Amino acid sequence: MNAMVSVDRVRFLVNRFRERLWVRPLTVCLLSIGAAFVAKLFDSTALGAYVPAITSDSIEALLSIMAASMLVIATFSVASMVSAYAAASNTATPRSFSLVVADDASQNALSAFVGAFIFSVVALTAAKNDYFETAGLFILFALTVLVFAVVILTFVRWVDGIARLGRLGSTMDKVEKAAGNALIRRRDAPTMNARVARARPEGATVFATTIGYVQYVDIAALQTWAEAVEARVVVAALPGTFVTPDRPLAYVCDADRDGRADRSGQVADAFQVGDARRFEDDPRFGLVVLSEIAGRALSPAVNDPGTAIDVVGRLVRLFHQWCEPAAARDADSPMYERVEVPRLSVREMFDDAFTAIARDGAGQVEVSVRLQKALRSLASIGDASVRDAARHHRALALARAGSALDQPEDLAAVRDAAGDNAK
Missing domain, CATH: 3.90.1170.30 (Pyrimidine nucleoside phosphorylase-like, C-terminal domain)
Structure with missing residues (x-):
């Protein structure tokens, strides 16, 4: 049973590690400790005769500045990330938390700041104890300058990223990307x-x-x-x-x-x-999370129909990706011929995506109109299952709008968006 480790299994495990905040900083810390001692290896070479002499005082001054500042910046970055995570759960949906935590820019920034702090402490301790000679001091100085450059560039990039991390638009982008990747993977391998x-x-x-x-x-x-x-x-x-x-x-x-x-x-x-669903192997989960974001936006406490309309547009893009031609495969000779897997139900995917929006947005004409236009567009796609599901949900959404809208003009606008042949 364990003789064969598939690529998908490795991918699943790697994604679980990516969601752990301590993995990347710990890796960078170990590399930083190693880098501080790499300089000593050059003392056994003839490099010292060709490089300028660097005083230990100058290196110690730089390392002291780095050690004093990096821990403060790392603490500040953690506080900012925690605030962003809370904002993502409150403004979007708690189900998006795993995607926000796995944000590469934030994890890279935290890793760089913590790694720079560890590097400076270890290198400063070694330098104060006269551990390095001429060549080692020169390499240590070069590494210190390099670490400074990496920290500055990372901080500049991170400032732009942390301003968006946890914001509703950024969270929706992450959910759409995760849902799209899962849909494309299942589209290309409908039965895995x-x-x-x-x-x-x-x-x-x-x-x-x-x-x-x-x-x-x-x-x-x-x-x-x-x-x-x-x-x-x-x-x-x-x-x-x-x-x-x-x-x-x-x-x-x-x-x-x-x-x-x-x-x-x-x-x-x-x-x-x-205990929880995951995005990468569950295409329907991404659709559910986007629908949840739209449902929260349509609640009376938030009253943000624009976000719901944005979600509808994202769902249309995802279903268009689903209907694009898949990679050519020989269905008669699958890779795993002794395993049978059912295909995803397109009708259930449409239920996940549009039922809540049609229900919660039935009383708002702008949402109902946009939903009808979106479903009308999907109904024009050549894929028969998508076309049938889109027509079914057009009829359901139109019926809900007819029960919720009081003004005849609003209902007429929704019916006009649905088209004369909505059934």
């Missing part, structure tokens, strides 16, 4: 490089052992197990599914009964179950 699942699978049922959301399914591990017992595995719970001990994760078909009984527990281990 496995076979298409049968409508009614038959076989031994594998149930979940924990309660939570399926975050990732290791198809490569399922393939390895299925080959070992000469079975077929039909996945019943895609990433994003909420599972309980009575909810099937998969069905095992055609396996030897003894081998299946002894090793079927390994099938459940291929399903990563956690």
Whole structure:
């Protein structure tokens, strides 16, 4: 089962580490400690005869300034990041928190500031104890100047980034990008490089052992197990599914009964179950989060229809990406021929994206009009499933607007946006 480690599995683990704030600063700290001692290696070379002599006092002065300032800046950056995280949860939705935490610019800035502080403390301690000779002092001086330059450039870039971090527009951009990446990945591999699942699978049922959301399914591990017992595995719970001990994760078909009984527990281990949904393997989650942002904007306490209209436009872009031609693949020879995976339901994707907006924005003519125009555009796409789902939601949104709008002129504007053939 563990013999094959797929690229998707590595990607999933790397993304989990990216969400940990301590990983990148710790890595930079270790590199900083190593860099402070690299200078000593040059003392054993003839470099000292060719480089100018640098006094230890000048280097100590620079390192002292860096040590005194970097810890303050690092503390300030952490406080700013925490404020941005709180703003993202309050203005957008708490489900966007993981994307804001994984922001590369903020993590790089914090890592640079903490790393510079550690470098200056270690190098200053070594210099005050006459650890370096002529060549070592010169290399240490060059490294100090380099660290200063990196810190200044990082700070300038970070000031621009922290001004946007946690703001509603920036958070929406991150959610749209995450949703788009997940949609493109699933569009190019609708069944995760496995076979298409049968409508009614038959076989031994594998149930979940924990309660939570399926975050990732290791198809490569399922393939390895299925080959070992000469079975077929039909996945019943895609990433994003909420599972309980009575909810099937998969069905095992055609396996030897003894081998299946002894090793079927390994099938459940291929399903990563956690407390929250993740963006990268769950395309529907990004649609849900965007819909939540629009729903909060349409609440009476916020009353921001412009944000809801912006979300509708983003959803249209995402579904247009979904309908773009996928990478050419041979459907008859999938990579994992012993695993079957169901396709995503386009109707359910539209439910995630547009139901809440149509419900909460039914009483606001500008939102209803924009929603009808968006669904009318999606209904013109050649993809039959998207076209049918768009027409269905056009009719639902029009019915909700008819019940919520009091002015005949407003309702007429919505009907005109829907078109004469809305059904």
